[in-house]
Amino acid sequence: MNLVSQHKYRRVFIDGLEPFAREAIDPERITRFVSALLNALRDQHITTLVTEQTHTLFGPDLHASIKGMEAIFDNIILLRFVELHGRLRHLLSILKMRDSDNDPFLRELIISSRGLRVQEAHAVLEGMVTGLPRHHPAHEEAAPPKPPRSKSPRPSRSPGRRPRKPGGHR
Structure with missing residues (x-):
């Protein structure tokens, strides 16, 4: 001290x-x-x-x-390795947040040269905290709402023009 x-x-x-x-x-x-x-x-x-x-x-x-x-910590965050679709991933979950609501969904933490990024929840998977995830399609309706996206104005299209496909050429 x-x-x-x-x-x-x-x-x-x-x-x-x-x-x-x-x-x-x-x-x-x-x-x-x-x-x-x-x-x-x-x-x-x-x-x-x-x-x-x-x-x-x-x-x-x-x-x-x-x-x-x-019992003595205000917040507890669990970072766990899981194998999912043949790739080792970091699973992030909030186990405890004293005096606050918290997001109960499990999320993937991406660690890259560009920094840390928290992905959307894996709501269709269960067993991820155990390190043994598996698909459970019945839980798809429990998916969390997607985070709000910024409301940037979209460019208007000329009448009669079709939108471009991503990565495509005209």
Whole structure:
């Protein structure tokens, strides 16, 4: 906390809870320690981001390294690998947002040289959190509304001209 105050940091990133679990003399005290640390940072108006790596990259089982941790965090975002249509993808889901509504749909996170992009929801798939997605056409009616698009004026067409097909030539 002294370094945080001394340097006037506004954000702190704790890259992994695993060392806390691995090095703890008394595992029962870890949750209370992390809670006290987060509360001290919050009292200083410091935003804290904490990561936790799962031990299983693929498959239906997810286990947190420290029991009860989910209760002390305000927000929990799950980033998970899934194989879908022969491609490894990143699945993003919001598990918890304290004092706020959140989007319950699962979305793909694209990480590229152009930055991060969150895709539309995969509403016709189920089992994605387990890492074992499968089609379920009966759920198509549960698809989320598409985000509103900007209302840019479309150029008018001359009467009698047909619209161009994408990638086509006249």
